[in-house]
Amino acid sequence: MSLTRLIAVARKEVLHIVRDARSLGIVIVMPVTLMLLFGYGVNLDLKGLPIYVYDQEGSQQSQDLLKHFQSSEYFHVAHEVDNYPALTCALDDGSAKMAIVIPWNFSQQLGAGGQVQVQALVDATDDNTANVLMGYAQAVVQGYGSQIQLDWLRRRGIAISTAPVSVETRTWYNENLESSAFIIPGVLALVMSVIGAFLTSLTIAREWERGSMEQLISTPVTAMEIMLGKLAPYFVIGMFDVAVCAFLAIEWFHVPFRGSFATLSLSSALFMIVVLALGFLISVLAKNQFAASQIALLITFLPAFLLSGFLFAIEQMPPVLQWITRILPARYYVSVLKKVFLKGTPTAMLSADLVPLAIFAIVLTLVATRSFHKRLE
Amino acid sequence: MPDATNSVVIENLVKRFGSFVAVDRLNLAVRKGEVFGFLGPNGAGKSTTIRMLCGLLKPTSGRAAVAGFDVARDPESVRQNIGYMSQKFSLYNDLKVIENLRLFAGLYSVPAKQLEERIAWALEMANLKGQENLMTRTLPGGWKQRLALGCAVLHRPPIIFLDEPTSGVDPISRRRFWELIQQMATQGVTVFVTTHYMEEAEYCNRLALIFRGKIVALGTPSELKHNSMRGELLLVECEPLGRTLEALQSAPGVIDAAVFGNALHLSVEDAANSAPIVNSFLRERGLTPGKIEKIRPTLEDVFVSLTSESAAEARTQ
Numbered sequence: 001m002s003l004t005r006l007i008a009v010a011r012k013e014v015l016h017i018v019r020d021a022r023s024l025g026i027v028i029v030m031p032v033t034l035m036l037l038f039g040y041g042v043n044l045d046l047k048g049l050p051i052y053v054y055d056q057e058g059s060q061q062s063q064d065l066l067k068h069f070q071s072s073e074y075f076h077v078a079h080e081v082d083n084y085p086a087l088t089c090a091l092d093d094g095s096a097k098m099a100i101v102i103p104w105n106f107s108q109q110l111g112a113g114g115q116v117q118v119q120a121l122v123d124a125t126d127d128n129t130a131n132v133l134m135g136y137a138q139a140v141v142q143g144y145g146s147q148i149q150l151d152w153l154r155r156r157g158i159a160i161s162t163a164p165v166s167v168e169t170r171t172w173y174n175e176n177l178e179s180s181a182f183i184i185p186g187v188l189a190l191v192m193s194v195i196g197a198f199l200t201s202l203t204i205a206r207e208w209e210r211g212s213m214e215q216l217i218s219t220p221v222t223a224m225e226i227m228l229g230k231l232a233p234y235f236v237i238g239m240f241d242v243a244v245c246a247f248l249a250i251e252w253f254h255v256p257f258r259g260s261f262a263t264l265s266l267s268s269a270l271f272m273i274v275v276l277a278l279g280f281l282i283s284v285l286a287k288n289q290f291a292a293s294q295i296a297l298l299i300t301f302l303p304a305f306l307l308s309g310f311l312f313a314i315e316q317m318p319p320v321l322q323w324i325t326r327i328l329p330a331r332y333y334v335s336v337l338k339k340v341f342l343k344g345t346p347t348a349m350l351s352a353d354l355v356p357l358a359i360f361a362i363v364l365t366l367v368a369t370r371s372f373h374k375r376l377e
Numbered sequence: 378m379p380d381a382t383n384s385v386v387i388e389n390l391v392k393r394f395g396s397f398v399a400v401d402r403l404n405l406a407v408r409k410g411e412v413f414g415f416l417g418p419n420g421a422g423k424s425t426t427i428r429m430l431c432g433l434l435k436p437t438s439g440r441a442a443v444a445g446f447d448v449a450r451d452p453e454s455v456r457q458n459i460g461y462m463s464q465k466f467s468l469y470n471d472l473k474v475i476e477n478l479r480l481f482a483g484l485y486s487v488p489a490k491q492l493e494e495r496i497a498w499a500l501e502m503a504n505l506k507g508q509e510n511l512m513t514r515t516l517p518g519g520w521k522q523r524l525a526l527g528c529a530v531l532h533r534p535p536i537i538f539l540d541e542p543t544s545g546v547d548p549i550s551r552r553r554f555w556e557l558i559q560q561m562a563t564q565g566v567t568v569f570v571t572t573h574y575m576e577e578a579e580y581c582n583r584l585a586l587i588f589r590g591k592i593v594a595l596g597t598p599s600e601l602k603h604n605s606m607r608g609e610l611l612l613v614e615c616e617p618l619g620r621t622l623e624a625l626q627s628a629p630g631v632i633d634a635a636v637f638g639n640a641l642h643l644s645v646e647d648a649a650n651s652a653p654i655v656n657s658f659l660r661e662r663g664l665t666p667g668k669i670e671k672i673r674p675t676l677e678d679v680f681v682s683l684t685s686e687s688a689a690e691a692r693t694q
Contacts, residue, residue: 005483211465214467215463
């Protein structure tokens, strides 16, 4: 291995990047864009959902119940209507996610000590949102119900301040239950997949396409030197982008960072090696820039997006998919990221994620090295 | 296998791509310090041979040694001793002239102490002094070729392989390029060059004519012209050319006929005997020949004659 030759290749690669507006854009603009897109655009929080109300009775009691809905941060009572078709219409056109119907005999039934049923019509197009809405609605109505019971008991001289058993919750790690804190750390994995695999997948293929590979391999430079020389600049760029993204996450989006920067750097370096080796391997096998970039997106970006636990919890996936995620390097990196940012888990306790990452890094580097030969066939 | 007199030794070299035989049992020795030309039409196997010699393709069978190193077993040692210019321009267009030179100096591990001197020498040789900061993309074809040569010889290799170095370059640049090649040869460098331009072959010390993967003739340009042709050559001027050519295919004593410019070249056993026969043969068919005279064959005649023989042989087999 000759350092002179390795540096010669690396320097040329830097010049290619600097002079190619497209790669430069991907290097600088893409990480910031993805951060902003996911930081602002993707919000899994369900707050202020619009609901319509049809209060058939309009009594003191029914308005009390409505106040409970209004005071909940999850609901926003958008309209009160006085007929069914208006509710149906609102659900149809999406201006309401849920409609509450309070029956005409609401207070009368309550006074008689009977059971009253309040109707909730839910738009269940998005089953997840629907489930959450029903849960919230149930909670609001139950809260109202238990208050009535307490009042009733108190009026009969039985003094009980609250319900006998209640759950006292404390949320850890993501105290404010903000989905951005859950999403943003994972964006780093997306950014690195693009920088690492997508950009490097072009480098070898480009040399084949332009014919410069033939000249390059006619010199004494070794396959290893070509690989390391080409990947070194992308490694530096990738780590720089990690720093930019981490800075944005912490300073701009106020995502808590409780772990150590050393752990972040170590796991990022490992994941970077994995995606660089993958990109290189794709580039060697594809020998064509278009095919290489498509394959790179397909096998790195998409899994990092869908199956890494970045947005969708792995535990909730079907067993087959869960098993597949085990062979995805991004899964381990996303897991480390979430722990490093939100939990501050010490490095020693991250071995379940770091060891697989390291194994991927070593194996893929070896495979990539073996795949590239200084021959034209 | 150190060899005091030969830079390149090829023995029974074969390259097959599937069922296609690109190079067919080639045997050849190129002497140190000579300009050796590899002449043949496109697809004859020139590039394939040169790529095998540079260790870029693995021979199917047979062997070849360059600078004493086996190209299949020790391609890295071969690469230390050669400079190669591929057929398609393959420097980096988005790098400046000086950056391309620095890159190849680095790839060839030119020592730091000699770096500036070598680069200055290459710029001087390629006549690109003062153009260091031009983007390679913007260079005219002839300049690009000279830069490519400069990059290939920065490390002063004893052997250089040039694959059609002048294709697509204007005639003046071509002439200049050949002067460069001659200059290197006088400094003791062995030059192995392929071309399909017949007139360029005259610049070579020795030539191999290659056709369908086989060497059909080997020698100095004048040896080839004198010894490789069967019989002698007659120039026939007669209009219209097409009808004349058709008629002469079946004329007595004519081995072969081909159009050269606005005349025909006839290859015949004996020029002195054939001239009057051809004359009367044409007149009998209502044609009025102009000049009919014996001429000295050019390399192109040799080539046409040899390739048509070789093609005829292949047909009869």
